[in-house]
Amino acid sequence: MTVRFGVIGTGAIGREHINRITNTLSGGRIVAVTDVNQKAAREVVETFGLDAVVYPDDTSLIADTNVDAVLVTSWGPAHEGSVLKAIDAGKYVFCEKPLATTEEGCMRIVEAEMKHGKRLVQVGFMRRYDSGYVQLKDALDRNEAGEPLMIYCAHRNPDVDEKYTTDMAITDTLVHEIDVLHWLVNDDYQSVQVIFPKRTKRALDHLRDPQVIIFETKTGMHISVEVFVNCKFGYDIQCEVVCEEGTLKLPDVSGVVMKKEGRQGSTLLMDWKRRFIDAYDKELQDFMDSIQASGEPQGPTAWDGYIAATTADACVRAQQSGQRETIASADKPDFYA
Ligand SMILES: NC(=O)C1=CN([C@@H]2O[C@H](COP(=O)(O)OP(=O)(O)OC[C@H]3O[C@@H](n4cnc5c(N)ncnc54)[C@H](O)[C@@H]3O)[C@@H](O)[C@H]2O)C=CC1
Numbered sequence: 001m002t003v004r005f006g007v008i009g010t011g012a013i014g015r016e017h018i019n020r021i022t023n024t025l026s027g028g029r030i031v032a033v034t035d036v037n038q039k040a041a042r043e044v045v046e047t048f049g050l051d052a053v054v055y056p057d058d059t060s061l062i063a064d065t066n067v068d069a070v071l072v073t074s075w076g077p078a079h080e081g082s083v084l085k086a087i088d089a090g091k092y093v094f095c096e097k098p099l100a101t102t103e104e105g106c107m108r109i110v111e112a113e114m115k116h117g118k119r120l121v122q123v124g125f126m127r128r129y130d131s132g133y134v135q136l137k138d139a140l141d142r143n144e145a146g147e148p149l150m151i152y153c154a155h156r157n158p159d160v161d162e163k164y165t166t167d168m169a170i171t172d173t174l175v176h177e178i179d180v181l182h183w184l185v186n187d188d189y190q191s192v193q194v195i196f197p198k199r200t201k202r203a204l205d206h207l208r209d210p211q212v213i214i215f216e217t218k219t220g221m222h223i224s225v226e227v228f229v230n231c232k233f234g235y236d237i238q239c240e241v242v243c244e245e246g247t248l249k250l251p252d253v254s255g256v257v258m259k260k261e262g263r264q265g266s267t268l269l270m271d272w273k274r275r276f277i278d279a280y281d282k283e284l285q286d287f288m289d290s291i292q293a294s295g296e297p298q299g300p301t302a303w304d305g306y307i308a309a310t311t312a313d314a315c316v317r318a319q320q321s322g323q324r325e326t327i328a329s330a331d332k333p334d335f336y337a
């Protein structure tokens with residue numbers, strides 16, 4: 001069986017996913033696309049040689065009986081509506097982060113999926129499929145360096161556009177660490193504080209950059225994440241777990257190391273498309289394979305999307321208050337155990 005996708009949002013990551021489903025992965029096909037920019041939707045069909053219908057909106061796309069699964073790659077505020085419509089139609093949904101822009105919106109999706117009675121939703125937290133993070137989690141699960149005590153991270157972008165705002169450092173960028181770190185150490189977040197170090201002159205005037213976000217977990221771990229989105233030198237993701245008997249560090253990813261004329265060096269990756277290309281492939285292949293094997297996706301769930309939203313909300317409060325903010329989440333339903 002081939003998973004027939006309808007894509008809502010044919011922008012940057014929508015095109016990336018259309019390309020990988022069409023030309024890299026196995027078991028999927030694009031049969032429908034929509035975008036509020038209809039010209040962009042038509043161009044995608046032509047660019048990738050798709051045998052796909054261009055629909056005026058998500059409602060008409062989801063109603064297409066040839067669509068088995070919906071790929072939500074529109075702007076964040078539009079995700080909740082499309083996901084709820086897809087669940088209501090009994091369609092599988094792969095939704096890029098955020099699942100919804102509020103915890104209430106995520107809870108509406110959780111409740112709709114539980115009412116439907118089986119998992120339909122996977123959220124695009126691709127770092128859980130990144131080989132470096134998988135190796136890190138395997139080592140932690142095997143207790144190779146002893147009990148984890150602290151984690152130090154850096155999430156660096158070379159630059160961001162003028163629409164990027166201080167709260168997006170949390171909701172658009174840190175959200176990846178929010179999801180992957182509690183998964184890594186099997187712990188839950190307790191509280192958060194946000195610190196604004198000396199500003200870089202390379203950020204636009206409206207943006208506080210860099211930021212340091214400090215979490216405390218329910219077992220007492222301390223997690224520090226630097227978010228620096230105008231670092232200029234490259235796309236740089238760092239994660240080091242300090243344990244009782246040693247440290248575990250995320251492998252660096254870079255290009256070929258060249259030695260020449262008395263110098264040695266390697267190229268650094270410059271954006272997320274390349275740094276996590278394998279993880280994006282694996283998350284979508286897993287989505288398709290799991291649907292075909294068990295009838296349910298096995299990747300990050302709508303509940304993971306809810307946890308990310310409640311944690312991000314607390315981080316934004318901490319940005320505004322300058323105080324340590326408590327992170328309160330509802331108890332996980334057995335449906336997501
Ligand atoms: N997992 C990851 O590493 C990444 C995730 N993302 C997420 O993917 C989503 C899309 O991001 P980008 O592709 O960078 O944005 P983009 O702006 O390049 O593309 C979004 C597209 O959605 C369309 N759109 C907006 N509202 C719509 C609606 N209601 N119905 C149909 N189409 C609509 C826009 O016209 C645009 O073509 C965002 O939520 C972003 O956070 C983006 C990049 C990387």
Ligand SMILES: O=C1[C@H](O)[C@H](O)[C@@H](O)[C@H](O)[C@H]1O
Pocket residue numbers: 157172173176229272
């Ligand atoms: O949209 C994105 C992507 O999620 C990247 O992974 C982040 O590094 C980037 O900051 C964010 O804007």
